[in-house]
Amino acid sequence: GDMRDKNLLRQLFSEFEIDAVIHFAGLKSVGESVNNPIKYWEFNLGSTLCLMKIMQKFCCNCLVFSSSATIYDSSINKRIEENSKIKPINSYGNTKLAIETLIKDIFLSSKSLWKMANLRYFNPIGAHESGLIGEDPKGEPNNIFPLILRVASKKINKLEIFGNDWPTHDGTGIRDYIHVEDLAEGHIKALDFLFKNQSQIINLNLGTGLGTSVLELIRTFEKVTNIEIPFAYSPRRIGDSPSVVADNSLAKEILGWNPKKNIADMCNDGWKWQSYNPNGY
Ligand code: UDP
Numbered sequence: 001g002d003m004r005d006k007n008l009l010r011q012l013f014s015e016f017e018i019d020a021v022i023h024f025a026g027l028k029s030v031g032e033s034v035n036n037p038i039k040y041w042e043f044n045l046g047s048t049l050c051l052m053k054i055m056q057k058f059c060c061n062c063l064v065f066s067s068s069a070t071i072y073d074s075s076i077n078k079r080i081e082e083n084s085k086i087k088p089i090n091s092y093g094n095t096k097l098a099i100e101t102l103i104k105d106i107f108l109s110s111k112s113l114w115k116m117a118n119l120r121y122f123n124p125i126g127a128h129e130s131g132l133i134g135e136d137p138k139g140e141p142n143n144i145f146p147l148i149l150r151v152a153s154k155k156i157n158k159l160e161i162f163g164n165d166w167p168t169h170d171g172t173g174i175r176d177y178i179h180v181e182d183l184a185e186g187h188i189k190a191l192d193f194l195f196k197n198q199s200q201i202i203n204l205n206l207g208t209g210l211g212t213s214v215l216e217l218i219r220t221f222e223k224v225t226n227i228e229i230p231f232a233y234s235p236r237r238i239g240d241s242p243s244v245v246a247d248n249s250l251a252k253e254i255l256g257w258n259p260k261k262n263i264a265d266m267c268n269d270g271w272k273w274q275s276y277n278p279n280g281y
Helices: 006-015 030-035 037-057 091-109 144-152 180-196 214-225 249-255 263-276
Strands: 021-023 062-068 115-121 123-125 159-162 177-179 200-206 231-234
Touching: 006 037, 021 037, 030 037, 030 091, 037 091, 062 091, 062 180, 091 115, 091 200, 115 180, 123 144, 123 180, 144 159, 144 214, 144 263, 159 214, 177 180, 177 263, 180 200, 180 249, 200 249, 214 263
Parallel strands: 021 062, 062 115, 115 200, 123 177, 159 231
Antiparallel strands: none
16 A cells, blocks of 8 residues: 555554554665655655654554664764764755654654664665565666676676775675664564653664675676676766775664674575566566
């Protein structure tokens, strides 16, 4: 269903006894958000407003929200902490920050009632290790991992690497890639934490704390799958940063969460999904 559909949400909350909500729904393409900000504000904010109204009405006061590391000032040259400078630079990031602000306002209106967690994702990639659940992008993806999968399955000829002149050890951009299963576990642990503790609002980074360059990601993918990924260098992409890596110590400490999967696992599981499901679902 569409989360902006008030009647549908009312029906669901009436039919089931809902104790908590993990709010994943939203549009997530940075490029599209820049070209179509109204769509992003309408969908991302509209759906959240609708959800919050219904949660309030049905006294469901526990929320885990999928936020994003794009809300941070990515020019920071060290690991990003939860209290690092906030400065989104595109409509997608602006909507994530606006939702965090909305959630905080709701929390402040009844501090003793709400239990809320904003989980700020770094770069989730991979798929479920069974190869049965994975990402099936609609249209042309613009994130690196689905593009690597397209090159590996010969749907496109080569990968474009945006810049080989970044101030990093091999000149390509560094990101904090996290396996989707570790990310999912972070949500379960956040929910447990909220259930067991007093009302509060908390912001948590979900990343591994480890940086991987584009070239390292490609080389690991090639090694794990034995498939060559042809690439060519292009100029830097506008709005990109050299390095975005999480300080994840708060999530580790508070949730007892520890991401277990490495880049090889991410590549292996992502490729398994792609080869089992060459045309998506
Ligand atoms: N990237 C690239 N070629 C692509 C897509 C991405 O070289 O076709 C690089 C990008 O410059 C960044 C990294 O891969 O260094 C991750 O980009 P992505 O869009 O997946 O996530 P972002 O960190 O921008 O949210």
